[in-house]
Amino acid sequence: MATLLVASAIVFAVLDVLPGNVADVMLGESATPEARQALIDKLGLDHPPLERYGRWLQGMARGELGISVSYDTPVTQLIGERLAVTAPLAVLAMLLTTLIALTFGVYAASRHNRLGDVGVMAASQFGIAIPNFWFAILLILVFSVKLQWFSAGGFPGWSADDGGGVWPALKALILPAVALAVVQAAILARITRSAVLDVLREDFVRTARAKGLSQRAVLWQHVLRNAFVPVLTVMGLQFANLLTGTIVVEQVFSLPGLGRLIFQAISNRDLVVVRNVVMLLAAAVIVINFVVDVLYAVIDPRLKGHG
Secondary structure (H helix, E strand, O other), X not given: OHHHHHHHHHHHHHHHXXXXXXXXXHHOOOOOHHHHHHHHHHHOOOOOHHHHXXXXXHHHHHOOOOEOOOOOOEHHHHHHHHHHHHHHHHHHHHHHHHHHHHHHHHXXXXXXXXXXXXXXXXXXXXXXXXXXXXXXXXXXXXXXXXXXXXXXXXXXXXXXXXXXXXXXHHHHHHHHHXXXXXXXXXXXXXXXXXXXXXXXXXXXXXXXXXXXXXXXXXXXXXXXXXXXXXXXXXXXXXXXXXXXXXXXXXXXXXXXXXXXXXXXXXXXXXXXXXXXXHHHHHXXXXXXXXXXXXHHHHHOHHHHHHO
């Protein structure tokens, strides 16, 4: 809670207590005095900053985030509509990241300093170096333009009544999720390899092998669980990054998500939307980090006494 309050104070100070008048920033220099005064009255800009800050906090507590100036729509409604795209996209990208990273990270560690290990590390280095937007464009060129397996952009919606449906919506998110997952999977694969190699040197691994357990059983049933704490830390950071960092990919694929909303709000100088979306994303990062801390004790019960 204290972290959220600090974050809210910073967001408010940066966006609402700017040098000059916020109404001038939002409307531009060409605005008429009448339009400027109307916006001042609508946003309550004639009240002291502390009073406006208190009202904003009260509104967030009640779920009332105000009205978007550029969309003339409640910000809560805008965020809900865009989260229906961004949240599934982030989850799908995280699932792909985890599947790819754990598979290749464990594989590389099990073949330490051999051809398989060198190959995975080289591929991961290449994956880290690829810009998301460039890889997204490459995916569109190959799978949309050449093979025509996927659409080049757009989102049909989750409802069949609107011409979409669950499968068409998921299909529209596959290429963006792959574009987001490549870099994250490359990073996580290297972390997984390093963590697994550290655990492979422990005495209990030699004991498990002496009992006749197969290499696969030792790796996936014993080693990976003990190596998962540092891996989980990075996964939490990556999921928060995927949730908050989809702006470029959503622009490339024309997805009406949260990233595109904040990009458009900044372009339109809609500070009401910017302020609330940034606060929502900050809250999401804090919640995700809290969930990761709770999962530590589930994965490794030895950490319960150190919480």
